[in-house]
Amino acid sequence: xxxxxxxxxxxxxxxxxxxxxxxxxxxxxxxxxxxxxxxxxxxxxxxxxxxxxxxxxxxxxxxxxxxxxxxxxxxxxxxxxxxxxxxxxxxxxxxxxxxxxxxxxxxxxxxxxxxxxxxxx
Amino acid sequence: xxxxxxxxxxxxxxxxxxxxxxxxxxxxxxxxxxxxxxxxxxxxxxxxxxxxxxxxxxxxxxxxxxxxxxxxxxxxxxxxxxxxxxxxxxxxxxxxxxxxxxxxxxxxxxxxxxxxxxxxxxxxxxxxxxxxxxxxxxxxxxxxxxxxxxxxxxxxxxxxxxxxxxxxxxxxxxxxxxxxxxxxxxxxxxxxxxxxxxxxxxxxxxxxxxxxxxxxxxxxxxxxxxxxxxxxxxxxxxxxxxxxxxxxxxxxxxxxxxxxxxxxxxxxxxxxxxxxxxxxxxxxxxxxxxxxxxxxxxxxxxxxxxxxxxxxxxxxxxxxxxxxxxxxxxxxxxxxxxxxxxxxxxxxxxxxxxxxxxxxxxxxxxxxxxxxxxxxxxxxxxxxxxxxxx
Numbered sequence: 001x002x003x004x005x006x007x008x009x010x011x012x013x014x015x016x017x018x019x020x021x022x023x024x025x026x027x028x029x030x031x032x033x034x035x036x037x038x039x040x041x042x043x044x045x046x047x048x049x050x051x052x053x054x055x056x057x058x059x060x061x062x063x064x065x066x067x068x069x070x071x072x073x074x075x076x077x078x079x080x081x082x083x084x085x086x087x088x089x090x091x092x093x094x095x096x097x098x099x100x101x102x103x104x105x106x107x108x109x110x111x112x113x114x115x116x117x118x119x120x121x
Numbered sequence: 122x123x124x125x126x127x128x129x130x131x132x133x134x135x136x137x138x139x140x141x142x143x144x145x146x147x148x149x150x151x152x153x154x155x156x157x158x159x160x161x162x163x164x165x166x167x168x169x170x171x172x173x174x175x176x177x178x179x180x181x182x183x184x185x186x187x188x189x190x191x192x193x194x195x196x197x198x199x200x201x202x203x204x205x206x207x208x209x210x211x212x213x214x215x216x217x218x219x220x221x222x223x224x225x226x227x228x229x230x231x232x233x234x235x236x237x238x239x240x241x242x243x244x245x246x247x248x249x250x251x252x253x254x255x256x257x258x259x260x261x262x263x264x265x266x267x268x269x270x271x272x273x274x275x276x277x278x279x280x281x282x283x284x285x286x287x288x289x290x291x292x293x294x295x296x297x298x299x300x301x302x303x304x305x306x307x308x309x310x311x312x313x314x315x316x317x318x319x320x321x322x323x324x325x326x327x328x329x330x331x332x333x334x335x336x337x338x339x340x341x342x343x344x345x346x347x348x349x350x351x352x353x354x355x356x357x358x359x360x361x362x363x364x365x366x367x368x369x370x371x372x373x374x375x376x377x378x379x380x381x382x383x384x385x386x387x388x389x390x391x392x393x394x395x396x397x398x399x400x401x402x403x404x405x406x407x408x409x410x411x412x413x414x415x416x417x418x419x420x421x422x423x424x425x426x427x428x429x430x431x432x433x434x435x436x437x438x439x440x441x442x443x444x445x446x447x448x449x450x451x452x453x454x455x456x457x458x459x460x461x462x463x464x465x466x467x468x469x470x471x472x473x474x475x476x477x478x479x480x481x482x483x484x485x486x487x488x489x490x491x492x493x494x495x496x497x498x499x500x501x502x503x504x505x506x507x508x509x510x511x
Contacts, residue, residue, distance in 0.1 A: 014431040017424070017430065020223070021423040026123075
């Protein structure tokens, strides 16, 4: 490789880093609707917030309309995720998934109104 | 406001980098206790890490004292210092860190949705991969006698590592690596005064760039291997790819692994909640990292890294000149005492004992005539055991 570098090139690269850093800090567009949260944090977050959680598929209960599934951490902390349609996760207990939805509440208990699911492996 | 926080972080990062033995993990824990939770704390901590990642190479090269993730760069760094090529080493490090960050950041945006998948795929093979690579590393010595000596160094270091990681030590790597590398280096150090300093060239070859690219990949992998506690392990394995890797290529390789490991660690903390770098773990405790604010923290890191690199370029020549002019022997003695004092402060008599035992092991490769990288068995063996036993 015949390319060469000197102090000027090295300084120039460092300046690129500084400017790129500033761009990311101040000018990067925020287009994500969903805030990524831990299951524990969802339980103390306000209703109506759109969140994304990671966990494993636990029990799935069929409802008259739709189904409710538990999404749990490895420590066994779970949250119910209600899904209007068929999640398609019925036979996939224990599988790691990412669930997106809106935080809802029944009394003091928080749950998630599921929008969509994604199997993460 | 953010700018002020970044400047505070950079200043603290410079102090951590310049003062041997003061690791950002320690400083981060103290700051977290003082400042408490919040975005501001997380920004300061990530800025500390960014500046420190660059500055930590100064004590590694000029004093032979391993700082943070630079342990494995001590030996080639010292070699280049003795050849009067310390400034070249610093230039190579600066370019490697910058190129690595410039490539790693877009990679993160491409791969961030695949982190959970990558973690799931790599995790089951960690133990066997480490065993295979360790055997290759030891076998590289070639002759049967040397292989046996290398195996002895690897296993003895490994046993020490297992004991140390299982102990109460807050900073287990500090006394161990200072013992392995710094104490032997300081005790057998010959003054650099009189060693001619090579003329600072206007242009150096970029032949090390392929090693930077490999470093980026290995640094990213380090974040997904559960048992791998430091990317220095991967730097050693990376050297297997090229048996005759030159000192400057190796240094470039280590710098890239270091930067890539940290950048990917911020990304993995934000996407799958796994932070493999101590300071990132503390920062994510102070403020929840998520895919939305990942961009902010990566921005803070590369901005602080850029300032650190500029500073390194600015002071590198002056630092080399200083070490050429002063008698190093008295400094080496004071430094030895200071390092033992730090070991005592951080770990009491046990910390000092670990440092002494590690120093004795650190001399073994010199007596046996085998590579000193075999002392990395100290963390590799512990990782292998963790992969199989948990």
